[in-house]
Amino acid sequence: MKPAQFIVIAAMLMIGVLTYRDMTEPYEHDLTFEVDGTAAIVRGSTDSRSHNLVKDFVRENPQVKTLILQAMPGTQDMDTNRRVVMDLRAAGLATHVPADGRIASGAVDWFIAGSPRTIECGAMIGVHSWGTKIGERGDQTLYDGQRGTQRYFLDRMGVSPDFYEFTRAAAGPDEIHWLSVDEMLRFGLIDKDPQCEG
Numbered sequence: 189m190k191p192a193q194f195i196v197i198a199a200m201l202m203i204g205v206l207t208y209r210d211m212t213e214p215y216e217h218d219l220t221f222e223v224d225g226t227a228a229i230v231r232g233s234t235d236s237r238s239h240n241l242v243k244d245f246v247r248e249n250p251q252v253k254t255l256i257l258q259a260m261p262g263t264q265d266m267d268t269n270r271r272v273v274m275d276l277r278a279a280g281l282a283t284h285v286p287a288d289g290r291i292a293s294g295a296v297d298w299f300i301a302g303s304p305r306t307i308e309c310g311a312m313i314g315v316h317s318w319g320t321k322i323g324e325r326g327d328q329t330l331y332d333g334q335r336g337t338q339r340y341f342l343d344r345m346g347v348s349p350d351f352y353e354f355t356r357a358a359a360g361p362d363e364i365h366w367l368s369v370d371e372m373l374r375f376g377l378i379d380k381d382p383q384c385e386g
Contacts (some may be wrong), residue, residue, distance in 0.1 A: 218233075219238050226252060230257050231259045233263055233295070234263040234268060242275060246276075252281070262294045266294060269294045270297070282303060284305075289311045299313065309369075315358055334352075348375045348376050351375040
């Protein structure tokens with residue numbers, strides 16, 4: 189074997205090891221709750237473990253009335269996320285995104301499950317379309333199996349069902365559209381206008 193070939197093969201093996209290690213280390217955005225009186229600051233993403241985690245949190249912290257969604261990039265498991273948000277609504281929790289808060293993708297369903305739902309000026313809420321394995325956007329497919337379920341969920345939460353089509357068209361699966369306050373008000377995501385300037 190020539191030295192150059194050995195170096196290439198060694199480099200490929202190293203990349204494989206690093207990739208495997210990265211995948212097997214604990215996910216750095218595990219869901220966490222930081223209780224502060226009657227509120228809890230929430231950070232991280234949901235995954236297959238989140239349903240039991242959230243149920244335990246709600247049961248063990250009956251004093252918590254508001255979830256402050258601080259930094260939530262989304263979900264790793266949409267089915268679990270749906271069960272979680274229905275539990276949150278059943279618990280009667282309010283949701284709030286602070287001025288330095290940033291939530292996106294499946295985490296937006298957490299916000300929508302709250303009652304009431306409020307934000308501070310500067311809060312960032314991001315949406316995008318889902319995608320297929322062959323790279324199609326949700327709004328480009330012939331059949332959308334998510335449409336009925338999502339529109340029903342939005343309607344139950346007091347949000348315009350048309351918000352679903354808006355999210356599909358707003359950004360591709362690998363992009364994010366950050367909602368303006370006007371868009372949040374238009375679709376009923378927030379219960380009151382935060383009166384932001386500009």
